[in-house]
Amino acid sequence: MLDQANFLVPPIYYVALSGILFILGMVGVLLRRNAILIFMSVELMLNSANLAFVAFARSFLDVNGQVFVFFVMTVAAVEVAVGLALIVAIFRTRRSIDIDELHSMEG
Amino acid sequence: MIGYILFGLVALVAIVSAVGMLLSTNAIHAALFLVINLICIALFYLGLNAPFLAMVQITVYAGAIMVLFLFVIMLLGAEQVTLKSQLKWQAPLAIVLAVVMIAATFLLFFNVQASGGLSPLAPISEDPRQTETFGSPYAVGEVLFGAYLLPFEMTGVLLLVAMIGAIILTRNEAGGMRDEQRAASNE
Amino acid sequence: MIDFLTLTIEAAIKAALMILSLLTGFAYTTLLERRFIARIQQRVGPNRAGPWGLLQPAADGIKVIFKEDIIPNGADKVIFTLAPALTAIPALIILAVVPLGGDVNVFGYRTSLALTSTNVGVLYILAVTSISVYGITLAGWSSANKYAMLGGLRSTAQMISYELAMGLSILAPVMVVGSMSLADIIDAQKNVWLVVYQPIAGLIFIITMYAETNRAPFDLPEAEQELTAGFHTEYSGMKFAAFYMAEYMKMIGVSVIAATLFFGGYRLFGLENLLGGWMGPVILIGKVMLSLLLFVWIRATLPRFRYDRLMDFGWKVLLPIALANAAITAVLVVLDPWWYRLI
Numbered sequence: 139m140l141d142q143a144n145f146l147v148p149p150i151y152y153v154a155l156s157g158i159l160f161i162l163g164m165v166g167v168l169l170r171r172n173a174i175l176i177f178m179s180v181e182l183m184l185n186s187a188n189l190a191f192v193a194f195a196r197s198f199l200d201v202n203g204q205v206f207v208f209f210v211m212t213v214a215a216v217e218v219a220v221g222l223a224l225i226v227a228i229f230r231t232r233r234s235i236d237i238d239e240l241h242s243m244e245g
Numbered sequence: 246m247i248g249y250i251l252f253g254l255v256a257l258v259a260i261v262s263a264v265g266m267l268l269s270t271n272a273i274h275a276a277l278f279l280v281i282n283l284i285c286i287a288l289f290y291l292g293l294n295a296p297f298l299a300m301v302q303i304t305v306y307a308g309a310i311m312v313l314f315l316f317v318i319m320l321l322g323a324e325q326v327t328l329k330s331q332l333k334w335q336a337p338l339a340i341v342l343a344v345v346m347i348a349a350t351f352l353l354f355f356n357v358q359a360s361g362g363l364s365p366l367a368p369i370s371e372d373p374r375q376t377e378t379f380g381s382p383y384a385v386g387e388v389l390f391g392a393y394l395l396p397f398e399m400t401g402v403l404l405l406v407a408m409i410g411a412i413i414l415t416r417n418e419a420g421g422m423r424d425e426q427r428a429a430s431n432e
Numbered sequence: 433m434i435d436f437l438t439l440t441i442e443a444a445i446k447a448a449l450m451i452l453s454l455l456t457g458f459a460y461t462t463l464l465e466r467r468f469i470a471r472i473q474q475r476v477g478p479n480r481a482g483p484w485g486l487l488q489p490a491a492d493g494i495k496v497i498f499k500e501d502i503i504p505n506g507a508d509k510v511i512f513t514l515a516p517a518l519t520a521i522p523a524l525i526i527l528a529v530v531p532l533g534g535d536v537n538v539f540g541y542r543t544s545l546a547l548t549s550t551n552v553g554v555l556y557i558l559a560v561t562s563i564s565v566y567g568i569t570l571a572g573w574s575s576a577n578k579y580a581m582l583g584g585l586r587s588t589a590q591m592i593s594y595e596l597a598m599g600l601s602i603l604a605p606v607m608v609v610g611s612m613s614l615a616d617i618i619d620a621q622k623n624v625w626l627v628v629y630q631p632i633a634g635l636i637f638i639i640t641m642y643a644e645t646n647r648a649p650f651d652l653p654e655a656e657q658e659l660t661a662g663f664h665t666e667y668s669g670m671k672f673a674a675f676y677m678a679e680y681m682k683m684i685g686v687s688v689i690a691a692t693l694f695f696g697g698y699r700l701f702g703l704e705n706l707l708g709g710w711m712g713p714v715i716l717i718g719k720v721m722l723s724l725l726l727f728v729w730i731r732a733t734l735p736r737f738r739y740d741r742l743m744d745f746g747w748k749v750l751l752p753i754a755l756a757n758a759a760i761t762a763v764l765v766v767l768d769p770w771w772y773r774l775i
Binding site: 271 | 436508511550551552555556558559561562563565566569570573581585588592612
């Protein structure tokens with residue numbers, strides 16, 4: 139077995155990184171107007187949250203955090219399946235997935 | 246020391262790929278940047294003693310979810326995307342917000358560092374047997390099928406519902422058409 | 433620190449050896465395929481370069497290096513260049529978790545003939561197969577060619593569909609052994625191969641193996657009669673060679689995995705301990721050769737599937753059978769009857 143001490147990075151570094159990635163994902167949701175790209179940014183945010191979960195799981199040596207990440211991944215897969223189906227349905231009727239052009243509900 | 250260097254390199258790749266995703270004008274490129282980012286996160290999971298999650302991350306995210314994204318982008322022919330927005334005030338606001346929040350993250354990080362970091366990492370390296378088993382498929386499975394059995398079953402139901410929903414949403418109004426015919430009639 | 437350095441160097445040497453042997457294996461698999469197919473079709477096959485044509489792969493390599501490297505005008509240049517590498521890398525790294533032999537002595541230094549042993553080995557294999565679709569999809573898309581695009585999409589759809597059945601068929605031996613480490617799975621087959629316990633899973637794995645490598649009778653992505661050459665229509669020179677290389681290395685890779693999961697890996701009734709442990713890799717190579725010959729034999733004899741039948745077969749036949757097999761195996765593992773215990 140490798141000498142673990144050489145490889146250990148304190149979980150706080152991972153938590154900080156997950157914060158930065160979350161902010162980048164948030165900027166993506168605010169900046170981009172394309173539904174698919176907004177979706178991808180949401181995925182990035184979910185992943186950064188997962189990273190924080192795993193980092194804290196490691197920090198407290200509690201495997202519950204990892205199980206949560208497992209559930210988040212499942213729900214993300216569900217969300218993507220339904221979300222992309224919605225995008226395809228919208229594209230069929232409107233020929234566009236730019237959310238600025240999808241304002242027929244505003245009256 | 247080696248750990249810090251590796252972490253820094255992978256973190257750099259993760260951040261650069263995330264920024265690349267935000268700024269690319271081609272949806273396929275954006276998706277590929279996100280794939281790089283997801284693989285970086287899988288590497289972080291390995292560094293955090295979560296090998297099971299790392300492999301699931303690659304299989305589920307890189308192997309299934311992002312392929313689905315690529316498929317939809319390619320089949321819709323929606324590769325070209327613009328950076329322009331009708332809400333002019335939103336971009337500067339988002340950037341200001343991001344800068345403030347990143348500053349806050351660093352502030353918190355240095356605060357925690359100054360106060361001695363999160364909880365110490367010692368326990369795991371003291372007992373090598375625990376290092377082997379923590380985060381292994383066995384350990385995760387034991388909790389997943391023990392304490393979280395009901396949520397686990399419910400995700401099964403959720404997946405079924407999503408599957409039915411996706412099929413109904415993408416079904417053609419005409420109905421009864423095969424995929425190929427539908428694709429042809431959409432051209 | 434010294435410990436870390438030794439381990440790094442050891443791993444690097446093993447990885448380099450593994451890549452080298454995969455590349456050599458690829459070169460000679462092409463020759464094997466051409467000679468064996470020629471035999472089946474009552475031809476002679478390439479026998480001019482060197483004795484029995486043994487230098488043919490080198491000649492092919494030199495030819496391909498000197499070919500002009502064409503990038504189409506409308507292509508997405510970066511992705512067009514990246515796609516061959518993205519196809520070849522998964523094929524190169526998939527064997528990292530598979531033990532190729534037991535422990536051996538090299539100049540007095542005792543080491544195991546496995547790059548790494550991890551308790552998520554099976555998941556690693558699934559992860560690598562799941563990312564290997566990228567290269568082909570992107571090659572098809574970036575070529576800006578309708579045939580290439582169709583070939584790429586076909587291939588992705590096919591690989592994703594058959595991956596499900598493959599994953600479920602891998603699940604069965606994992607449940608029987610109770611471990612995801614490939615070393616444990618091989619150790620469990622000391623006396624009886626797992627294919628005896630899991631004949632259906634073994635058969636499904638072998639069928640899906642052909643679909644995952646895009647080989648006949650599932651070579652729809654490059655069906656030349658309908659799609660000219662599928663996803664690599666626009667590729668030439670070394671880039672084309674990279675796709676070719678990836679296909680053959682994938683064949684070797686899945687053969688090793690099939691041998692490991694169902695046919696005892698490097699073990700053959702204790703014979704692997706001969707020659708100080710060096711007999712293990714030789715036995716494994718023998719098993720892989722048999723599998724490769726089967727690949728070629730099937731290509732020479734079976735016609736190609738029609739695309740809709742391929743999908744129907746994957747989703748309506750293989751997947752339900754694999755699911756039922758996994759469920760029955762789970763029940764058997766829990767009940768643990770005397771006739772289903774590992775010997």
